[in-house]
Amino acid sequence: MSQGKVVKVSGPLVVAEGMQEANMFDVVRVSDEGLIGEIIEMRGDKASIQVYEETAGLGPGTKVVSTHAPLSVELGPGLIENMYDGIQRPLEKMVEVAGSNISRGINVSAIDRDKKWEFVPTVAVGDAVQTGDIIGTVQETVVVEHRIMVPVGVKGTVKEIKSGEFTVEETVCVLTLEDGSEKELTMMQKWPVRVARPYKEKLVPDMPLVTGQRVIDTMFPIAKGGVAAVPGPFGSGKTVVQHQLAKWADAEIVVYIGCGERGNEMTDVLREFPELQDPKTGESLMKRTILIANTSDMPVAAREASIYTGITIAEYFRDMGYSVALMADSTSRWAEALREMSGRLEEMPGEEGYPAYLGSRLAQFYERAGRVVSLGTEGREGALSAIGAVSPPGGDTSEPVSQATLRIVKVFWGLDSDLAYKRHFPAINWLSSYSLYVDRLNKWFDKNVNKYWSTNRADAMKLLQEEAELQEIVQLVGVDALSYSDRLKLEIARTIREDYLHQNAFHDVDTYSSLNKQFLLLRLIMLFYNRSAEAIANGADFDKLVELPVRERIGRFKYVEEKDVNEVYAAIDEEMVSCLADLTAKEVE
Structure with missing residues (x-):
């Protein structure tokens, strides 16, 4: 470890000299309290360090020790359900150590070193493994199966594989590497946070x-x-x-x-x-x-x-x-x-x-x-x-x-x-x-939900944009100056806004809407618009049309439970056709 001393303190920034052997992004420990910092600039033998803890009380001459390792996180069983601070110190452990007012210089492990996990091997002796291969699993929570992977840069043959309960630091697998040496694998690995993990x-x-x-x-x-x-x-x-x-x-x-x-x-x-x-x-x-x-x-x-x-x-x-x-x-x-x-x-x-x-x-x-x-x-x-x-x-x-x-x-x-x-x-x-994903995802929606998905969406967006333009005219001359077809656009756009785009996060049913239900609701709204436009063209009374009870049923469709949506959709569709046909027939008479 290389050691230097502080020459300047500026809030969370500390400058130390005598650090010529340190590297950019090395983690350092500042003062006898061991405050965690990271080198973010090097100028000659001077290192500028951002300290992740309160720097009050530090002054020139305070020692700084480099660990010669970048800021890294610990990866292994025990991550799920945990609450960490910004540098992966578990908050609950810190409270146990220092109380509710967390003091500086606390050094606690990100992953519990004492807890034992049930390791179930998925490879056997003699198997060839490489980076990313799963050597075993741990049931971390009732929901998540933690898969123990071969660390990056490691490739070899399984010499020994264990089964049973182990801590994250105990050896669970021994590999014979290509050069003949042996490598012991634990359930935990480290990774520098500023480096993206590789993939194929x-x-x-x-x-x-x-x-x-x-x-x-x-x-x-x-x-x-x-x-x-x-x-x-x-x-x-x-x-x-x-x-x-x-x-x-x-x-x-x-x-x-x-x-x-x-x-x-x-x-x-x-x-x-x-x-x-x-x-x-x-x-x-x-x-x-x-x-x-x-x-x-x-x-x-x-x-x-x-x-x-x-x-x-x-x-x-x-x-x-x-x-x-x-x-x-x-x-x-x-x-x-x-x-x-x-x-x-x-x-x-x-x-x-x-x-x-x-x-x-x-x-x-x-x-x-x-x-x-x-x-x-x-x-x-x-x-x-x-x-x-x-x-x-x-x-x-x-x-x-x-x-x-x-x-x-x-x-x-x-x-x-x-x-x-x-x-x-x-x-x-x-x-x-x-x-910007819309065009590509529309193909997926059309194939996996309904072939009219993208058409529905495009028609609804067009109505919302036309509504914005029509509202400017309404503010100038009033709604009565608009044609019935334009007034219908305003009514349907309001339905889209209030019944479709508005969603109650605290309602048991409306908080989540499946893709099928989303499609059916928007389909009902757009069918009503298209059929109403046709009815108006055939002489139907606009005021009676917008007051049809079926409109309220369409608006309340979002509160229908998932298991009933197809049945209710069919009933509303049938009612809509009947109501509009009756309205048009009366006007013709």
């Missing part, structure tokens, strides 16, 4: 991450392995959207990163997630969730690390063949940490004081998402979908973080405070949001 092949994002949220799945879908941004001002529902996605998205593992969020909001997450029932299994949602909590009052440098810690853990489960959903709330706070550290390093500022490399850092993070074929002889398919909340000041998405994010992600769910104040949730603005 990245696949085309051509299947959706089904969320059960109508405005997302139908209008602005995200692909499995895709990336999305959720920008919105204070109070517009970013966290509620991410909670809904965590609970209902078609993902087997959820990694939730609270990056620089308010303490009370993070407390709600930590309390709510264990109580939320997983709709897929009936167990607690925590049985397949990992939480990383880094509140706004924690040292700012740890925010920067928390994003990388979370995505590295997510990549590990992706490599096992799982579909993983990562929620980062919010990347704006992470960018603010970058800005603060950049300012203390006296780097040339970019737009609004953010560092010039803001865009490339965001790209490095989001590009680690994807649907991939993992390393190993089996060729497992795993997916990592990344959804990042953005908190632009005052809701202004023209600021640098939002703009840099939009250049990278392919889905933009723009939250609107006006919609939130009108109690329209999710408050995703259908005119400003978009998804």
Whole structure:
């Protein structure tokens, strides 16, 4: 280990000299308390270190020791259900050691070293294995089977394989490598957080991450392995959207990163997630969730690390063949940490004081998402979908973080405070949001849900856009100046907004809508529009038409339970045809 001494302290930034043997991104220990830091700049023998803990009391002459190892996370059984801080220290263990006011210099293992896990081997003596191959499994929770993989860079033949209960540090397998040497494998491995885990092949994002949220799945879908941004001002529902996605998205593992969020909001997450029932299994949602909590009052440098810690853990489960959903709330706070550290390093500022490399850092993070074929002889398919909340000041998405994010992600769910104040949730603005996956995913929806899916969606979006144009005319000259066909468009667009795009997260049935139910509801709305337009052309009375009782039945279709949707759909469709036929017949008489 190389040792230096502090010459300058500037908040979380510490400069130490005598560090010529250290390397960029080495983890260091500062002072006798062993504060954790990471080298982020080298100039001669001077190293600039971002310290992940409070630096009050440090001064010139304080010793700094380099570990000559990058910031890494521990990967193995024990990750699921855990709550970590930004540098993967388990919060519950820290409370046991230091009480509720966590002091600095605490050194606790990320994964419990004493707990024994039941290891079930999946290979036999004499089997040839390589990087990524599964040598055994551990039932980590009732929901998640933890697959123990051969570490990166290791290839050989199984000499010995054990079975039974072991800690994460005990040897469970011995390999004879190609050069004749032996390698002992445990159930735990380490991985540097700033390095993306390797894979065999990245696949085309051509299947959706089904969320059960109508405005997302139908209008602005995200692909499995895709990336999305959720920008919105204070109070517009970013966290509620991410909670809904965590609970209902078609993902087997959820990694939730609270990056620089308010303490009370993070407390709600930590309390709510264990109580939320997983709709897929009936167990607690925590049985397949990992939480990383880094509140706004924690040292700012740890925010920067928390994003990388979370995505590295997510990549590990992706490599096992799982579909993983990562929620980062919010990347704006992470960018603010970058800005603060950049300012203390006296780097040339970019737009609004953010560092010039803001865009490339965001790209490095989001590009680690994807649907991939993992390393190993089996060729497992795993997916990592990344959804990042953005908190632009005052809701202004023209600021640098939002703009840099939009250049990278392919889905933009723009939250609107006006919609939130009108109690329209999710408050995703259908005119400003978009998804660049739509064309590719429409083929999947047309094939796997219904051949009219993409037609339905296109017709509904067209109506919503025409409504916005018509509303401008209405504000100038009033609704009576419009033709009956245009007034019908306004009525149907309102139905789409209020009955389809609006979804009650707290309603037992409406909180989740299957793809089939989404299609049938929108199909009913569009059938009513097309048949009504035809009836008006045949002389039907407009006022009587919009007051037909069948409209209310269509609106309440979203509260129909999944098992009854096909039957109720057929009944409403039949009633609709009958009502419109009667109305047209009366007008003809």
